[in-house]
Amino acid sequence: MKLFARQTCALVKLSFIELWRRNDVFALVLLGLALMVPLSMATPFGAAGASRYLDEMALLLVWGFSLFVALGAGQRLFPPEFESRTIYPLLAKPISRGRLLVGKYIGAVAASWSALAFFYVLFVASVLLRGGAFSAELPQAVVLHFAFVALAVAVSLLGSLLVTASANLSLSAIVLVGMFFFGRRIPEYAEGLNPALAWILKGIYAVAPHAEFFDMRQRLIHGWGAVDGIVFVTVLVYAAVYVSVLLLLASLALGRKRL
Amino acid sequence: MSECLDIVQLEGVVRAFAGAKAVDGLSLKLKAGEVMGFLGTNGAGKTTTIKMMLGLLAPTSGTVKVLGGDPSDPRIRAHIGYMPEVATYYPYLNARELLAFYGGICGLDAKTVRSRTDSLLESVGLADTAKRPLRTYSKGMLQRAGIAQALLNDPDLLVLDEPFTGLDPLARIHFRELLRGLKERGKTIFFSSHELGETELLCDRVAIMKKGHCVYQGPVKDIAGDGATNLERLFLKTLEEAK
Numbered sequence: 001m002k003l004f005a006r007q008t009c010a011l012v013k014l015s016f017i018e019l020w021r022r023n024d025v026f027a028l029v030l031l032g033l034a035l036m037v038p039l040s041m042a043t044p045f046g047a048a049g050a051s052r053y054l055d056e057m058a059l060l061l062v063w064g065f066s067l068f069v070a071l072g073a074g075q076r077l078f079p080p081e082f083e084s085r086t087i088y089p090l091l092a093k094p095i096s097r098g099r100l101l102v103g104k105y106i107g108a109v110a111a112s113w114s115a116l117a118f119f120y121v122l123f124v125a126s127v128l129l130r131g132g133a134f135s136a137e138l139p140q141a142v143v144l145h146f147a148f149v150a151l152a153v154a155v156s157l158l159g160s161l162l163v164t165a166s167a168n169l170s171l172s173a174i175v176l177v178g179m180f181f182f183g184r185r186i187p188e189y190a191e192g193l194n195p196a197l198a199w200i201l202k203g204i205y206a207v208a209p210h211a212e213f214f215d216m217r218q219r220l221i222h223g224w225g226a227v228d229g230i231v232f233v234t235v236l237v238y239a240a241v242y243v244s245v246l247l248l249l250a251s252l253a254l255g256r257k258r259l
Numbered sequence: 260m261s262e263c264l265d266i267v268q269l270e271g272v273v274r275a276f277a278g279a280k281a282v283d284g285l286s287l288k289l290k291a292g293e294v295m296g297f298l299g300t301n302g303a304g305k306t307t308t309i310k311m312m313l314g315l316l317a318p319t320s321g322t323v324k325v326l327g328g329d330p331s332d333p334r335i336r337a338h339i340g341y342m343p344e345v346a347t348y349y350p351y352l353n354a355r356e357l358l359a360f361y362g363g364i365c366g367l368d369a370k371t372v373r374s375r376t377d378s379l380l381e382s383v384g385l386a387d388t389a390k391r392p393l394r395t396y397s398k399g400m401l402q403r404a405g406i407a408q409a410l411l412n413d414p415d416l417l418v419l420d421e422p423f424t425g426l427d428p429l430a431r432i433h434f435r436e437l438l439r440g441l442k443e444r445g446k447t448i449f450f451s452s453h454e455l456g457e458t459e460l461l462c463d464r465v466a467i468m469k470k471g472h473c474v475y476q477g478p479v480k481d482i483a484g485d486g487a488t489n490l491e492r493l494f495l496k497t498l499e500e501a502k
Contacts, residue, residue, distance in 0.1 A: 002366070007363060010360050011363075011364075013363070014349070018349070084346060086349065088346070089341055089408060089409070092336060092418075093336060093361065093364045093365055094333035094364075095364055258316075259316060
């Protein structure tokens with residue numbers, strides 16, 4: 001257990017150093033500042049209630065940035081190790097492939113969460129600066145967003161072991177963004193199709209990662225209140241199960257990789 | 260570690276990729292405290308053999324035992340140090356952070372990692388550049404960082420893949436002395452190389468591979484004692500005879 005803890009600590013630290021020393025995250029941070037600072041000062045049409053639409057834009061930016069960071073973090077876990085051949089000295093150490101995968105995943109999630117926490121600090125600051133306030137649903141929304149990031153890292157990690165980097169990033173982004181915006185409408189679309197297509201669409205709906213489950217932006221912006229505890233816990237369980245399945249598949253893919 | 264214990268034991272090892280045998284019927288033994296040079300032309304099966312010794316690849320048939328066990332067991336690998344032929348270590352880390360990372364992977368506590376890092380960086384000549392990012396390192400400096408990470412867990416068996424690649428003459432001499440020091444401390448060293456001169460200077464025994472087969476195994480002192488031959492001549496003669 002002590003060995004696993006030390007190995008995981010080393011991998012988490014590596015992920016943090018990599019994420020925060022890479023220029024692309026700083027570019028995001030600067031972009032975030034450049035967008036959110038003006039947003040925090042704006043009062044659209046002089047109407048106090050209209051500022052919620054600025055909050056919505058700011059939240060969408062936070063979601064976009066977090067997805068970018070999570071997909072990048074998942075993608076960078078293994079392919080660079082193979083390209084630079086550091087996978088050999090790494091696996092020659094007393095660590096199994098499964099443990100390496102889990103440790104690296106935890107590291108990437110922790111690093112992505114740190115970036116997300118930073119983006120939320122910017123968002124909260126921009127709202128408070130404008131004289132806005134937060135309702136009780138904020139903690140729920142943040143926790144579900146963190147769970148979504150964990151899911152996105154797992155999706156990207158699995159893809160990185162199966163396809164090329166560009167294909168993985170494109171496919172993962174298409175699936176997650178597609179589900180985020182259109183996931184809840186898929187059953188409606190399926191109703192209007194012929195049975196074969198409807199069956200395929202329902203199949204996709206059953207297995208695709210439901211990014212929309214984690215989206216509480218509307219509740220947060222319009223103050224619709226928190227979701228029931230049971231729904232909240234169910235979504236977290238869904239994320240945990242989905243991530244476990246993805247990690248299991250990633251473990252199989254990594255085990256089959258020829259060194 | 261007992262002197263007579265076989266640290267590495269390969270028996271009839273075959274490794275095939277898509278039907279083609281990269282290693283074919285290799286049997287090899289390495290005793291504690293020995294230094295063995297593993298020679299052969301490109302594609303002879305040296306790196307594949309090393310990967311099997313590290314548990315990175317499973318043999319298609321035959322047995323591979325290292326330190327009395329299966330090298331795919333992480334507990335066995337805890338006593339092995341490995342330096343790959345070419346590795347571009349994490350470019351955003353510095354040498355100190357690199358060793359701290361590998362120390363954590365080896366399960367070493369922070370205090371041990373710190374003390375070993377200091378002495379290893381000193382002994383490989385990277386103490387002055389330990390805080391520079393690895394992306395600014397030359398190939399030779401990366402090789403030195405590689406040997407430092409291989410020695411971090413104070414291994415009983417050191418496996419080096421082409422360790423002299425990219426080293427300038429001075430670094431080569433320094434590295435040779437480092438390996439000699441390790442040998443004097445009783446470490447078992449197995450390295451593949453194309454550098455026959457270095458191999459002759461360092462090794463107790465050599466094995467020569469050709470197209471997956473081991474075509475020669477013997478002590479270096481026998482070669483040196485011949486008078487008429489040296490390792491380079493033996494290497495060429497052995498490969499010629501094995502045609």
